[in-house]
Amino acid sequence: MKLAWVTGASKGLGKALCEHLLNQGWHVTGISRQQSIENEHFTQFVCDLSLPGNLAAVQFEALNASELLLVNNAGTLGEIGAVGSISDDEMIHTVSLNLTAAAVLTNRFLKQTQHVDCKKTILNISSGAGRNAYDGWGVYCSTKAGLDMFSSAVAKELLINGNQHTRIFSIAPGVIDTRMQEQIRTANSAQFSNAERFRKMHQDELLISPEIVALQLVTFISKRDQFSEVCLDVRNMEFR
Numbered sequence: 001m002k003l004a005w006v007t008g009a010s011k012g013l014g015k016a017l018c019e020h021l022l023n024q025g026w027h028v029t030g031i032s033r034q035q036s037i038e039n040e041h042f043t044q045f046v047c048d049l050s051l052p053g054n055l056a057a058v059q060f061e062a063l064n065a066s067e068l069l070l071v072n073n074a075g076t077l078g079e080i081g082a083v084g085s086i087s088d089d090e091m092i093h094t095v096s097l098n099l100t101a102a103a104v105l106t107n108r109f110l111k112q113t114q115h116v117d118c119k120k121t122i123l124n125i126s127s128g129a130g131r132n133a134y135d136g137w138g139v140y141c142s143t144k145a146g147l148d149m150f151s152s153a154v155a156k157e158l159l160i161n162g163n164q165h166t167r168i169f170s171i172a173p174g175v176i177d178t179r180m181q182e183q184i185r186t187a188n189s190a191q192f193s194n195a196e197r198f199r200k201m202h203q204d205e206l207l208i209s210p211e212i213v214a215l216q217l218v219t220f221i222s223k224r225d226q227f228s229e230v231c232l233d234v235r236n237m238e239f240r
């Protein structure tokens, strides 16, 4: 049985990813505050991942699994605006959800499945904003850069420990037509100097649907061993 855990499963990219995985025969546990998928092979774990105290409740039971997947997808842009003008609590919330939860769930996944001998993949959903600085998104950019570095360090550990069945990746998914983009379009140019560019991209219908990106990610999971890099971008992915 192929078992997947996907955070942020109720909307956007995470929901589309769960649907593709279910279509391809995976049993999926979605982790988010709300549930929006009904399927006999889907289990919802209701959890606010921004509260570190909740993370110990996430269990990875994987006995007899033939393949395992963890997707750390839940994320938030947080409050848009220059550092010095935004709320401390919002900053803490953004770091907790985007980086702390992904790191702790990766730790729990590796620990709890260490005796299950099968192919294991961890996908951390990063962003181009982790690789290029944007004003108004300082905390978001930092958490995504952190996710890239965390993934690179864990990949090194897996290699040193001879764990060839387990791979970890940090993947930027491109500009996707989700609620996160709706939030970006509400910003004014004093909060975020690129706001108008994002509104124009939407007007010009340049946003990609979550379904298309999710399909690329599911293809990536099945062909992961074609890729040696840890930090990737769906816009540059070529499959053989």
Ligand SMILES: NC(=O)c1ccc[n+]([C@@H]2O[C@H](COP(=O)([O-])OP(=O)(O)OC[C@H]3O[C@@H](n4cnc5c(N)ncnc54)[C@H](OP(=O)(O)O)[C@@H]3O)[C@@H](O)[C@H]2O)c1
Pocket (backbone or CB within 6 Å): 007, 008, 009, 010, 011, 012, 013, 014, 015, 031, 032, 033, 034, 035, 047, 048, 049, 050, 051, 072, 073, 074, 075, 076, 097, 125, 126, 127, 128, 172, 173, 174, 175, 176, 177, 178, 179, 180, 181
């Ligand atoms: N959209 C883009 O253009 C874009 C670009 C680059 C990277 N990304 C990344 O792609 C990922 C998915 O983004 P999206 O655009 O699909 O966002 P979205 O539509 O806003 O969906 C976010 C998901 O995260 C979950 N979530 C939010 N807060 C949570 C919390 N406290 N605890 C548990 N789950 C929580 C939400 O579920 P609940 O509300 O039910 O909890 C929802 O399922 C994010 O990591 C984002 O940074 C997106």
